[in-house]
Amino acid sequence: MAGGIGTAVADIISSYPQWAPISFCVHGLEGLCVALLVRKGGMIRQVFGIISAVLIVAGGYFACSGIFMTTFEAAATEIPGNIGQAAVGGVLGLLLSKAVIKAYPPVKQLL
Secondary structure (H helix, E strand, O other): OHHHHHHHHHHHHOOOHHHHHHHHHHHHHHHHHHHHHHOOOOHHHHHHHHHHHHHHHHHHHHHHHHHHHOOHHHHHOOHHHHHHHHHHHHHHHHHHHHHHHHHOHHHHHHO
């Protein structure tokens, strides 16, 4: 929910309110899938989580943009940026989660 709500609110306050519903759906689905993949998983599941995030973000924005906002040709030009966004976010999220678990070991019990 945080990923979906956060990106939707960011779109609204940054003068892109038309993207808010798409961002909510795409990033909400991304967060759900990644959480289910990496929960109680090792490094392999974490890598698959990042790969799934990249596919969901790039594919979700391509499909939704092509259907609701522009054309599929125009939406295709945004794929590299969306891949980069999701990959960087996935790696940073993985590193941050490891740092939080190391600093606050009780958090691991919540997983």
